[in-house]
Amino acid sequence: MNGAQLAFIGRRVRNSLWHLLWSHLLTSVAMAMTLFVFGALMLLQHNLQGWLKGWGDEIQINAYLDKSVDALGAERLLDQIRAFPEVERVRYISQRQAWQDFRAALGTQATVLEGLPEDVLPASFEIWIKPAFREGPLVEQLAGRVRAQSGVASVEYPQEWVERLALVVLAVKWAKWIIAGVLFVVTFFIVGSTVRLAILARKDEIEIMQLVGAPEEMIQAPFVLEGMIQGLAGALASIVCLWSLFQVLRLQMAGAAALFGPMSSLQFLDPASLAVILAIGWILGATGSLFSLRRFMKTWRG
Amino acid sequence: MIQLYHVSKLYPPHTPALTDINLQLAKGEFVFLTGASGAGKTTLLKLLFREEEPTEGQILVDGNNITRLNSRAIAGLRQKIGLVFQEFKLLPRLTAIENVALAAEVVGLSKRESHAKAYHLLRELGLKEKYQARPQTLSGGEQQRVAIARALINDPILILADEPTGNLDAQLADETMRLFFKIREKGATVIVASHDVELISRYGSRIVSLRRGQLTDDLRRVREGASH
Numbered sequence: 001m002n003g004a005q006l007a008f009i010g011r012r013v014r015n016s017l018w019h020l021l022w023s024h025l026l027t028s029v030a031m032a033m034t035l036f037v038f039g040a041l042m043l044l045q046h047n048l049q050g051w052l053k054g055w056g057d058e059i060q061i062n063a064y065l066d067k068s069v070d071a072l073g074a075e076r077l078l079d080q081i082r083a084f085p086e087v088e089r090v091r092y093i094s095q096r097q098a099w100q101d102f103r104a105a106l107g108t109q110a111t112v113l114e115g116l117p118e119d120v121l122p123a124s125f126e127i128w129i130k131p132a133f134r135e136g137p138l139v140e141q142l143a144g145r146v147r148a149q150s151g152v153a154s155v156e157y158p159q160e161w162v163e164r165l166a167l168v169v170l171a172v173k174w175a176k177w178i179i180a181g182v183l184f185v186v187t188f189f190i191v192g193s194t195v196r197l198a199i200l201a202r203k204d205e206i207e208i209m210q211l212v213g214a215p216e217e218m219i220q221a222p223f224v225l226e227g228m229i230q231g232l233a234g235a236l237a238s239i240v241c242l243w244s245l246f247q248v249l250r251l252q253m254a255g256a257a258a259l260f261g262p263m264s265s266l267q268f269l270d271p272a273s274l275a276v277i278l279a280i281g282w283i284l285g286a287t288g289s290l291f292s293l294r295r296f297m298k299t300w301r302g
Numbered sequence: 303m304i305q306l307y308h309v310s311k312l313y314p315p316h317t318p319a320l321t322d323i324n325l326q327l328a329k330g331e332f333v334f335l336t337g338a339s340g341a342g343k344t345t346l347l348k349l350l351f352r353e354e355e356p357t358e359g360q361i362l363v364d365g366n367n368i369t370r371l372n373s374r375a376i377a378g379l380r381q382k383i384g385l386v387f388q389e390f391k392l393l394p395r396l397t398a399i400e401n402v403a404l405a406a407e408v409v410g411l412s413k414r415e416s417h418a419k420a421y422h423l424l425r426e427l428g429l430k431e432k433y434q435a436r437p438q439t440l441s442g443g444e445q446q447r448v449a450i451a452r453a454l455i456n457d458p459i460l461i462l463a464d465e466p467t468g469n470l471d472a473q474l475a476d477e478t479m480r481l482f483f484k485i486r487e488k489g490a491t492v493i494v495a496s497h498d499v500e501l502i503s504r505y506g507s508r509i510v511s512l513r514r515g516q517l518t519d520d521l522r523r524v525r526e527g528a529s530h
Contacts, residue, residue, distance in 0.1 A: 004407065004410050004413070008407045208391055211353075211385050212381070213380030213409055214408035215377045216377065
């Protein structure tokens with residue numbers, strides 16, 4: 001195909017987009033809605049994964065000491081726990097320190113603590129685990145060994161929550177592909193219908209082009225290009241909507257930072273994920289139109 | 303130039319459109335294809351520009367066997383053939399010059415070249431003043447001349463015209479026939495399918511008659527159409 005033929009195809013695409021503007025716009029909107037749902041699930045998965053990773057990195061075991069353990073006993077226990085190969089570092093929090101931390105966390109509402117004895121909270125150890133030992137069973141094993149130490153009253157660790165969140169991430173990941181898959185199929189046929197309309201609107205032109213010897217690819221290329229443009233336009237629109245949604249959510253979450261903690265810092269999709277959305281829009285548009293084109297032109301020719 | 307060997311065409315399920323046609327046409331020859339409606343004239347033309355594939359036999363155009371071709375080769379063949387139809391087949395949303403230029407643009411000529419060539423042809427065919435007109439504002443004869451200009455724009459070696467005067471009055475039919483003879487003088491082979499006996503008797507040089515899909519007559523007259 002030479003430059004003149006490419007220019008001719010370009011003019012046909014421009015004319016068709018103009019003449020069937022509404023139909024092309026509606027298809028792009030349908031495409032944008034589909035990709036928005038897909039992108040929103042992707043965004044959710046992306047952030048859940050981020051939180052999961054953050055939790056995993058900060059995974060720690062809290063060991064609460066029996067009230068009968070004195071300072072010397074706590075010192076001895078600290079040395080024992082530090083000696084475990086899985087332990088990265090250990091921080092001792094005395095009853096007094098725990099009380100002060102708790103008061104600080106309550107801020108202006110700390111008055112509710114008035115009248116309570118300062119030794120109401122137990123002393124504890126915050127135990128950080130080395131990265132190589134942060135897998136579920138290993139954490140559980142370590143927690144068991146800490147619990148078995150004399151002087152340790154109870155042990156808490158967020159492994160269960162991490163595992164639950166991992167399950168949620170997995171569920172979102174699957175839901176994303178199942179929901180989006182159904183929507184992709186619907187969009188595929190919507191694109192096909194628009195192309196069919198465009199073919200019908202230019203049926204005479206196509207017939208004449210065939211009769212004067214236009215190569216097949218020259219007849220088909222404008223329709224495929226239209227599909228690609230619709231797909232890309234829909235994908236871009238969905239990214240803009242996602243970005244707007246993200247900004248709104250980020251503002252809302254920032255206002256509730258104290259409540260959500262690290263979860264309040266939302267991350268937008270990375271460039272690779274945005275490229276995936278654009279690529280899906282592009283491919284859906286191209287294949288939807290190509291499928292319809294082949295099918296319709298075959299039927300038409302008999 | 304054109305050779306047909308034992309060509310038959312059967313439409314499903316069992317309707318014969320052409321049966322065992324043998325025909326040879328020389329380069330630059332002017333041939334009338336005649337016969338009643340349903341005789342097989344249009345089918346024969348369709349086989350030549352490969353809108354239809356023969357059920358049996360072989361067809362050679364300019365030395366190339368066109369019996370079995372892929373879509374790319376069919377496009378290539380059609381670029382060498384100019385087609386003229388009774389119903390003109392012009393696009394109403396395009397002007398006369400755009401209709402003509404379209405045929406050149408799709409085979410790779412730039413917009414500027416195509417329009418220059420189309421304008422030159424329209425001027426030659428007496429449509430200098432009407433090149434910007436849309437088909438629906440032109441008379442039947444003018445529309446047919448636009449269609450002929452489109453058929454000529456890629457310098458075809460073969461012109462196939464299916465009842466080109468069917469929608470024209472006697473005077474316009476005469477004008478159109480004279481145009482075809484002028485085209486023939488440039489070296490193209492011309493095949494005109496018509497059932498207009500009176501027209502054929504005035505212009506016919508070689509007359510191939512079909513009846514119920516069979517070739518019944520192949521008459522060559524001494525008085526060639528050159529005199530027209």
